[in-house]
């Protein structure tokens with residue numbers, strides 16, 4: 014068996030049906046778990062982190078059995094893991110590969126950087142408009158502050 | 169249907185701005201009308217601003233409307249921990265329109281999301297104060313006879329000064345030329361210079377406030393430099409007296425030049441300028457009345 018085959022077997026074969034999220038930056042893995050609210054589901058979840066990756070050095074991987082995320086849900090991780098790969102598995106086969114795309118508008122996930130913003134002082138969910146995807150620039154539609162990638166603070 | 173609330177100057181298109189200015193001119197020639205008869209306006213000032221509140225309340229009273237509200241957060245239920253959402257929902261039961269000033273940025277935008285009645289933003293922290301911008305625009309049009317192709321010199325705190333940012337956003341439709349005169353620490357932010365470039369608007373930056381620049385100007389927009397904006401107080405002491413307008417600096421200025429200031433001023437316009445016919449800041453404040461009459465009647469769909 015060649016090495017590539019072994020690797021593939023380790024990552025995918027265990028999952029009969031479900032979703033594999035691969036190529037997550039190792040330091041963002043638990044944020045992805047949080048954003049997808051995986052701690053609240055009863056499905057079988059397998060998490061690997063600090064795995065060797067040719068492309069990334071180290072990476073994280075998440076496998077969720079019998080769960081097929083909607084694009085809308087999965088795109089929420091675009092802010093922190095824009096290059097993650099999503100494989101949908103059915104009957105041990107990769108039946109669909111999805112690319113994560115950052116939506117033009119989204120709710121929650123990050124905190125507005127402006128402490129005087131209404132979103133940081135009222136019980137409410139913040140929302141953002143994506144002004145630029147690369148480099149990442151968000152705009153809070155309430156206080157109208159622009160937020161750059163290096164300023165991002167997750168909720 | 170057009171969006172009846174006014175939260176940010178960017179909510180108005182060029183056409184809507186021109187329409188409001190036209191309506192305001194009508195109110196200036198006839199400020200006492202009964203168009204708001206039977207209407208109740210709420211003025212919710214979570215942060216006190218007597219000047220702005222009196223201007224709005226006069227506008228409503230002269231149009232025959234009635235006013236309810238509070239003038240600072242200490243007398244409002246928000247001190248008892250009530251959320252903004254609940255206050256807005258409660259007041260929406262009583263009033264036809266809400267005029268609000270809040271110390272938090274984005275408060276007025278959020279208010280539009282929890283009620284169906286129109287919200288007029290009378291200032292949300294350092295963010296927006298669109299009725300000020302409309303009165304600035306009205307003052308410019310009234311004194312110059314036009315809005316197009318004007319040379320506008322902005323002086324003072326261009327970094328944090330929301331009035332100059334909003335004025336820039338409003339004037340971008342009218343092919344201006346801008347001169348930004350500010351100390352190193354308070355320069356016009358890049359996002360606004362980018363907007364100028366995107367709209368092919370020439371701008372010049374200078375940290376010296378010189379009569380040669382004033383000589384070119386049609387509008388000289390002065391702002392206050394606040395000590396609390398400086399991290400380095402030595403720097404503040406250095407610049408605090410550099411951006412002051414004295415009457416002699418206007419000697420060679422154009423006849424049509426008018427000096428604007430959002431008020432209150434501290435010392436950035438010397439008192440000897442007040443008697444110069446080019447000083448316009450007190451009339452400018454009065455124009456706020458007509459512009460607010462126009463904005464309120466428009467938001468209620470009455471004009």
Ligand SMILES: [Zn+2]
Pocket residue numbers: 125126127130131132153154155156157158274
């Ligand atoms: Zn914000």
